[in-house]
Amino acid sequence: MARPNDAHPPQVLTDLVQQIVMESGNPEGFNAEAWLQEWLAAPLPALGNRRPWDVLQEPEGLALVQATLLQIQKGSFA
Template sequence: MSPAASRPPVKPAAVLRKGVPPTSAAVLAASAEMKKTKLWRKLSRPGTVGFTDIFGMPSLDRADLVKRGAPSVMVNVISKEMEITKERFVHIVGLPRATVTRKIANKADLSADESERLVGLAKLIGQVQASVEEAGAPEGFKPAKWFAEWISQPLPALGGRRPEDLLDTADGRELVSKLLAQMYSGAYA
C-alpha cells in the first residue's frame, strides 16, 4: 500500500488551514470550497443579494457553484428579496417544500438539482438588475420584487401563460431569459 493510500482523506478546508501537506487536487478542492463559501456569504447579506454576480459569472463557475450545492438558507434570502412567501418561491422553482424546510432547519446545502433551479432564478433576477442598471436604474428600484410581480402576469408572448409557470425547468428559464432580453432591446411584442 502506498503512503498516500494509508492516510485518511483530508477535508478540503483542512488543507489550507491546518498545514496538512497538500496535494494539488486537495488544494484545488479547498480553494473552490472557500470561494463558494465566500460567494454565498456575500450573496446572502440582507438587502445586498448580488444577483448580478450570478448573472455575470462565467458559465463554468456557475456550474461549479451549482454542483457544490447552494446553502438552503438562500431560499429564505431570495424569497425575502422577491417579497414573496417561501412557499410561493419553492412552488415557482419546483422544489419540494418539506425537503427545503428540513434542509434549512439542518443548515444543509441543497442538492445540485435544487441548486440549479435556485441559481437559475437568481441569474434571471440578475439579468433584470443588470439591464436596469445599464439603462439607468431609477431610485429605489427593486429588481427581485419587480421580477416576482412580472412573472405572475400572463404574457401574450407565452400564449397567455405566466413566466412563473416555466421557471421549474431549464428550458423554461431560458425562454424567460430570452423574453427579458427582448424587452430590454425593445423587440418585445
C-alpha cells in the same frame, strides 16, 4: 402551476433584471426581485399567455424566460 408564497425568483433572473435596469441608467430605488416576482406572476402574450412562473417549470423554461426579458429590453415587445 402556482408558485409557493415563499418562492424567490432564480437569482440568475434577478441579476439579469438588475443588469438591465443598471444599463437603463436609473437603478436608484429599484427592487429587481420585487419587480420580477410581479412580472413572473402575470400571463404574457410573448409566452402564449402563460405565466413566466409556469414556463420556469419546463425543461428549457429558464432559457426562454431569460430570452423574453432580453427581448423586452431591446423593445421587441413594445
